[in-house]
Amino acid sequence: MNENLDTHIYKMLTEAGLYHTENRVLILKILFNARKPISQEAISSKSVKHFDKVTIYRTLESLIKAGIVHKAFINKRASHYELAHRCTTKQCHPHFTCTKCGSTHCLVDLSMPMAAANHKGFTITHQQVHLEGLCPACSQ
Amino acid sequence: MNENLDTHIYKMLTEAGLYHTENRVLILKILFNARKPISQEAISSKSVKHFDKVTIYRTLESLIKAGIVHKAFINKRASHYELAHRCTTKQCHPHFTCTKCGSTHCLVDLSMPMAAANHKGFTITHQQVHLEGLCPACSQ
DNA sequence: ATCAAATATGCAACTAAGTTGCAAATGTTA
DNA sequence: TAACATTTGCAACTTAGTTGCATATTTGAT
Ligand SMILES: [Mn+2]
Ligand SMILES: [Mn+2]
Ligand SMILES: [Zn+2]
Ligand SMILES: [Zn+2]
Secondary structure (H helix, E strand, O other): HHHHHHHHHHHHHHHHHHOHHHHHHHHHOOOOOHHHOEHHHHHHHHOOOOHHHHHHEEEEEEHHHHOOEEEEEEEEEEEEEEEEOOOOOOOOEEEEOEEEEEEEEEEEOOOOOOOOOEEEEEEEEEEEEEEEEEEEEHOO | OOOHHHHHHOOOOOHHHHOOOHHHHHHHHHHHHOOOOHHHHHHHHHOOOOOOOOHHHHHHHHHHHHHOOEEEEEOEEEEEEOOOOOOOOEEEEEEEOEEEEOOOEEOOOOOOOOOOOEEEEEEEEEEEEEEEEEEHEEEE
């Protein structure tokens, strides 16, 4: 599985025309394992190796430009990043924020209908749905 | 019309149990006139009177707590504020951001179906839809 | 009108997310 | 291995938002 992940990441970077650097691979692995949007600070603290925060921001920037990563939404002034592999070009899965514990979750199996592509002169190309309420743990 | 707005604002503040202060009224008028989410910085620059930014943040905070104002979404690290009068408790109208000119719009007449109130243990109480694409001016 | 209590305001100082410039290090290709 | 392109770390900076505190304003009761 680790072998597969390394190979997968290697291929992704090659296809994107990005240098295959240690930092890029480590950050991608952290994002793969997180399975939800996380902040620069969270990436930093999940990492064994010390990263300069500028390096993390610039690495994320390059991955976003390549379409591998995207910003999910902004929570408490810090953007949260996740892999883009479970989103279409027109719509990301809905994101959920618990109003009690503050945790965020990707509701990848909750499908939401897209708004019409045109609405009173607006050309709508992308839709993002943000949900709030209580997470399973806090619903009890 | 100005007479009506003053009266309306006065009533809103009274009903919310908030002091009827000059600053609160001025900021509410700016929000009424803006007709879209705007930042603290924008409120400040639209105002003839000089406001301390802390005053604006604390005024908005009190209005949010009273349910009169809410944060629409966060754009470029700065929250954008608008009146809550065109939103229900469960769902705000969709917000649109133009990818070309960066302008934001409230699509108050574009209705989006609510996600189910329950989904795999999540209790969903609020939904926010964010759309992207080209605004009428940029669509030409 | 006057006063006391509650609330709002302005100022200075602070925290923290994200950015920029630049020199040194690393990855790629030949 | 050499030349070139890209990435990295560091220091310094910008700016949204917060906090503490002393002063000013609003309100309701007298
Ligand atoms: Mn996503
Ligand atoms: Mn709104
Ligand atoms: Zn929770
Ligand atoms: Zn536009």
